[in-house]
Amino acid sequence: MCRWLAYFGDPIRPEELLYEPRRSLIEQSRSSGPDAGIANADGFGLGWYGLSDAPGLFRSSLPAWGDQNLRELSAQIRSPLFLAHVRAASAGMPVQQTNCHPFKHGKWLFVHNGYIADWPHLRRELTMAVDPDLYPYIEGSTDSEVMFYLALTYGLEDDPLGALERMAGCIEAAGYRHGTEHPLQMTLGLSDGEQVIAVRYASGPEVNTLFVSTSVHDIRLLLPAEERFRHFSDEARVVVSEPLIDLPGLWHEVPPSTALIVRDGPDSEDLPFVPRMP
Template sequence: MCRWLAYSGTPILLDAILYRPAHSLIDQSLHSKLGVETTNGDGFGVGWYATDVDTPAVVRDTAPAWSNRNLREIANHVRSHQFFAHIRASTGTAVQQTNCHPFRHGHWMWMHNGAITDFHRMRRDLALVVDPELFLDIEGSTDSEMMFFLALTFGLEEDPPGAVARMAGLVEEVGHRHGVEFPLQMTVAVTDGQSLWAFRYSSQGASRSLYYSTKVETLRALHPDVAFLRGISDDTRLFVSEPLGDLPGAWNEVPENSYGVVRPGTDDQDLVPFAPQAA
């Protein structure tokens, strides 16, 4: 499987989140504690939004994240209010650049941890549902990218939670038709550059790990000596596959079958039940 993080809030250098924490995503690429694999070395990707640019920049590579000099260079010089980072452990598809996350279409970014069970048996049926014009933009061979383009087909632009629910519903319907008992395993992050949604769901009810950060105001009261907390806004939030450190009170598990929303200008962080819908 994979590990990922999604950041939204005060513009910061990517380095502050990617490298500096004790159990940073770079550390997780070698020493994951909660993932299926300890090592996530089948490539990486980062995507970020710059000021006054609607579409995100995306850099992806098949090299391991822990030794990549280009990633280190980017992290030291890129500052963003919203960014994704992902380290990959392949579930069977090729290790190639087009299969590395995050995926981008227009102003949207998407990344995924998990799998569509027996994807090779279901791939054709799923692909035929993708909008023909969108299908032309699929570059890789992963189940994750297929999920993204199905969500786009099902109205991601107008209704992100509904589109993801319809995508999940289709995957389960097709999977059951092929005799797959538990077709879907996913934690997903998706953003339009403004709002951020993070989903945790699996057909079996045993989803991969996903955590969200405690409100900054609360953390400042708990840890007034932590300098990083003094420099970020109250609406700053993180979703992570596993905690980036052991700061008491900093991390909260996203419940099974639910999703969270982060919107700019508010420190609210709604957690809402999630269930697949008929496509």
């Protein structure tokens, strides 16, 4: 499985989350969580919001842990909102830069952990459902990128959560028509530079994990000696596929079939996620 994280808060250096925690994203790329024998070695990406209206993007098909450019870049950038991803390619998916996350279109960044089941059989139908005006922007061959462009097709600009639900509904309907029992497995992260939207959902009973950090203010009270939290703003949040460090009370597991919205303010918002047909 892939791994990803999203950060929202006062500007920090991405290396503070990519490299410094005990179970940093880079460490997870060497061997991840319950699948400790599986390395996320099939590429990585970092997307961040800074001085430009559009996000910056750095991707490579190389393993994240050996890329010195990522190390240098993440130590020099300061950003209030960024998404990072380490990839374990699904069977048959090429290892190439255009298949690495985040995917970018305009102001949007998108990361995904999971799969569309029976993708080779569903690929043509789902790709053809993408708006013809958006189709030329698809560069790679992954199911994840098509998911992103389906969400753009179904109204991401005006109704992000509704667009994601319609994207999921479209995929499930196509899968069921082809006899696929559990068409969709996903945790995904999405941003327009103003908010982070994260979703945990699967068609079947097994759902990939997703966590969000709890109040930084509360963590400071519990762990006053932890220097790493002193410069994080009270509203700072980190959304992760799996925890970066093991500290009591630091992580809240996002329930299945839930969308999490992180934006300015002290609290994140949990909403039910229900796929529906476009």
